[in-house]
Amino acid sequence: MKILILGAGKMGSFFIDLLSFDHEVGVYEKDPKRLRFTYNCQRFTDLEEVKAFKPELVINAATVKYTIPAFNEVMPYLGEECILSDIASVKTGLKEFYESTSHRFVSTHPMFGPTFANLNQLSEENAIIITEGDCMGQCFFKDLYSRLGLNIYEYSFEEHDKTVAYSLSIPFVSTFVFSAVMKHQDAPGTTFKRHLRIAKGVLNEDDYLLQEVLFNPYTHDQVDQIRTELKELLEIIDTKDADGMKRYLTKIRANVKRDIEGLKS
Secondary structure (H helix, E strand, C coil), X not given: CEEEEECCCHHHHHXXXXXXXXXXXXXXXXXXXXXXXXXXXXXXXCHHHHHHHCCCEEEECCCHHHHHHHHHHHHHHCCCCCEEEECCCCCCCHHHHHHCCCCCEEEEEECCCCCCCCCCCCCCCEEEEECCCCHHHHHHHHHHHHHCCCEEEEECHHHHHHHHHHHCHHHHHHHHHHHHHCCCCCCCCXXXXXXXXXXXXXXXXXXXXXXHHHHCCCHHHHHHHHHHHXXXXXXXXXXXXXXXXXXXXXXXXXXXXXXXXXXHC
């Protein structure tokens, strides 16, 4: 299959490496410097080259802010039979965009990134495939993600956004709060160093991605839960309620245990 990757960033390069030995892969990237370390693929900086390539599948790996603009830019150079796809972690506006085109489409979300994931060992990572899309496109990504050992889940666009609101907004906001109150430590403990490492990784993400995750319409209720829990914990601390602290720790340990058991199953 002829596959065009839009963007030669971290995830774009990952998909180039992943697909280039089994398919004819081309990559379109406006910044020629980003193409220096792409191999075993055709490299395009002009959209006329994309037209001549005649891709059968486009994988949009542009950053969240530019996902739809990247589609709009390349669309006039694609054949009617070309399947559109994205791997965006935030799907805002994508359902409406796809419905406005005459192209078949498939939308997925690899729930990992180069910042934290070991791209050579992904068996503990997840991927979401949106059910509102082309069957052939879905089969392609199911096969691809299965060969990577990913755990695959199938959600609608709405279900995906609800999942992202939970799985991304809570750790993001928790990291923001930690980063906002932290002070330099000459002799930091292990836990502090681990949190700091996570904070550096999260804050290295694209600003627009962080913004869109937090502006997800389902994020508010998730963040509000954090505020509720902090209020309860602060009351326990202020009153030095030992029994209350024991109950609280029992509750959160049960939450963690249930989540771990859910992952194992």
